[in-house]
Amino acid sequence: MPRPRRTPARVIRITHWIGALSMLVMIGSGWQIYNASPILPFTFPPWLTLGGWLAGGIAWHFAAMWVLMGAGIVYGTYGVVSGHFRRDLRLRGMGAIGRDMGLALRFRLSHTPGHYNAVQRLLYTGVLIVACLTVASGLSIWKPVQLGWLCWLFGGYDLARRIHFTMMALIVGFLVVHVVLALLVPSTLFGMVFGRRPAPHDPEAVR
Amino acid sequence: MKRPDLDRASIAPELRRLERRLMLKGAISLGGLAMLSGCTLDDEPAVERALARVMSLTDRAQALLFSRHRLAREFDAARITRPFPFNAYYGQEDVRTVDPAGWRLEVSGLVADRRPWSLAQFRALPQKRQITRHICVEGWSAIGCWSGVPLSVFLHHVGADLRAKYVDFHCFDDYSTSIDMATALHPQTIMVLDFDDTALPAAYGAPMKIRIPTKLGYKNPKYLAAISVTNRFPGGYWEDQGYDWFGGS
Numbered sequence: 001m002p003r004p005r006r007t008p009a010r011v012i013r014i015t016h017w018i019g020a021l022s023m024l025v026m027i028g029s030g031w032q033i034y035n036a037s038p039i040l041p042f043t044f045p046p047w048l049t050l051g052g053w054l055a056g057g058i059a060w061h062f063a064a065m066w067v068l069m070g071a072g073i074v075y076g077t078y079g080v081v082s083g084h085f086r087r088d089l090r091l092r093g094m095g096a097i098g099r100d101m102g103l104a105l106r107f108r109l110s111h112t113p114g115h116y117n118a119v120q121r122l123l124y125t126g127v128l129i130v131a132c133l134t135v136a137s138g139l140s141i142w143k144p145v146q147l148g149w150l151c152w153l154f155g156g157y158d159l160a161r162r163i164h165f166t167m168m169a170l171i172v173g174f175l176v177v178h179v180v181l182a183l184l185v186p187s188t189l190f191g192m193v194f195g196r197r198p199a200p201h202d203p204e205a206v207r
Numbered sequence: 208m209k210r211p212d213l214d215r216a217s218i219a220p221e222l223r224r225l226e227r228r229l230m231l232k233g234a235i236s237l238g239g240l241a242m243l244s245g246c247t248l249d250d251e252p253a254v255e256r257a258l259a260r261v262m263s264l265t266d267r268a269q270a271l272l273f274s275r276h277r278l279a280r281e282f283d284a285a286r287i288t289r290p291f292p293f294n295a296y297y298g299q300e301d302v303r304t305v306d307p308a309g310w311r312l313e314v315s316g317l318v319a320d321r322r323p324w325s326l327a328q329f330r331a332l333p334q335k336r337q338i339t340r341h342i343c344v345e346g347w348s349a350i351g352c353w354s355g356v357p358l359s360v361f362l363h364h365v366g367a368d369l370r371a372k373y374v375d376f377h378c379f380d381d382y383s384t385s386i387d388m389a390t391a392l393h394p395q396t397i398m399v400l401d402f403d404d405t406a407l408p409a410a411y412g413a414p415m416k417i418r419i420p421t422k423l424g425y426k427n428p429k430y431l432a433a434i435s436v437t438n439r440f441p442g443g444y445w446e447d448q449g450y451d452w453f454g455g456s
């Protein structure tokens with residue numbers, strides 16, 4: 001019997017870390033750009049921002065955009081073609097989400113390599129949708145004329161700017177929860193870097 | 208022996224270059240990330256070069272996205288932002304003015320007729336009016352009403368080489384910027400004489416500004432003094448300091 005493959009697949013691990021780094025750069029430089037003309041009554045502390053001034057922030061934002069789009073396209077294509085999205089990220093019913101959420105809050109949720117629980121599925125699918133909306137609303141405020149239809153879909157330039165900001169906030173919220181959970185279960189962190197082999201006879205692994 | 212006076216004007220370009228270098232350095236300070244990793248990329252010319260190279264890639268993508276036939280959205284008069292904000296690289300108290308009767312637009316470069324133009328000559332050409340959204344690179348925007356002569360009409364009039372790459376603008380407030388020929392020939396790119404149906408006021412660029420609703424604010428020069436058609440990359444005031452050159456929207 002062949003040994004089971006390491007999980008998550010190497011493509012997912014590589015694109016995850018490239019995507020995470022470029023996402024952090026996009027957030028830091030995005031805060032720099034936001035500070036040039038804030039839409040809410042606050043600005044981000046300069047030491048948390050990237051680029052030094054507006055033009056530098058824009059330079060970093062677009063550099064990271066190319067990297068993120070590249071990683072996103074590879075990840076998305078692999079996720080669809082390999083069946084990973086269908087198999088591992090498909091949402092479970094409300095009952096399963098409620099049960100796993102309860103277990104997670106009592107720190108009783110078990111982690112099995114190669115299998116995501118209902119809460120993880122919800123979070124990952126959610127952040128992937130939000131990331132797509134972030135990119136789309138970002139494109140619409142970058143090109144409100146050439147991509148006028150997209151800007152119109154987001155309700156015009158001013159609203160699209162606010163949507164882009166809101167999507168960023170959701171990603172930051174996800175990131176906080178995501179990092180805390182990863183640090184609470186360090187074996188998953190190890191797995192996301194090096195991959196883990198699921199136990200061959202683990203019924204969870206083949207589910 | 209008398210020491211020669213230090214002439215501020217003669218060292219001004221030197222000072223400006225120095226300022227730009229300092230700004231560019233600021234541009235690549237990695238802020239929070241640098242603090243986390245304990246290293247500064249501030250003085251890393253390789254990072255500076257890499258960012259500049261990616262920026263020119265982004266500019267090429269912008270040029271590909273641009274269509275000469277796609278129009279910026281036009282609005283009803285009720286949507287005009289009042290008062291329309293003043294914006295320049297200096298404060299409103301430093302706005303410079305000229306006598307409109309004595310003003311001439313210098314014309315140079317790859318054009319058949321290089322005689323300077325007066326305001327009366329521009330008034331005699333067909334005019335176009337637009338109510339469009341001015342979008343600043345900082346993120347704010349405002350809707351205004353501009354009218355004047357389409358730049359393409361003027362370029363045809365002076366016999367410009369329309370295969371040239373760039374149109375370069377210089378202003379009497381020492382601002383400058385330049386655009387690609389495709390944008391110069393776009394039907395909504397106009398040489399503005401009027402704002403809100405009255406002669407362009409000093410705050411908005413009297414006696415002439417260039418309005419390009421398919422580009423960001425810094426590509427819309429005010430206080431125009433000279434125009435030139437060229438194949439040599441001209442850069443611009445903000446572009447030389449690190450803003451992307453295409454600046455399309």
Ligand code: HEM
Pocket residue numbers: 008012016019020023024088111120124125127128131171175178179182183188189190191192
């Ligand atoms: C904004 C940046 C990030 C986003 C959008 C993101 C998104 C995701 C997504 C969608 C997955 C599921 C991947 C799949 O199997 O298809 C995932 C998994 C994972 N991420 Fe992230 N992530 C980010 C940053 C981070 C960071 C900074 C860490 C480290 C602290 C991290 C640690 C992990 C781990 C350990 C897993 C695997 C969890 C498991 O196997 O149970 N992520 N992430």
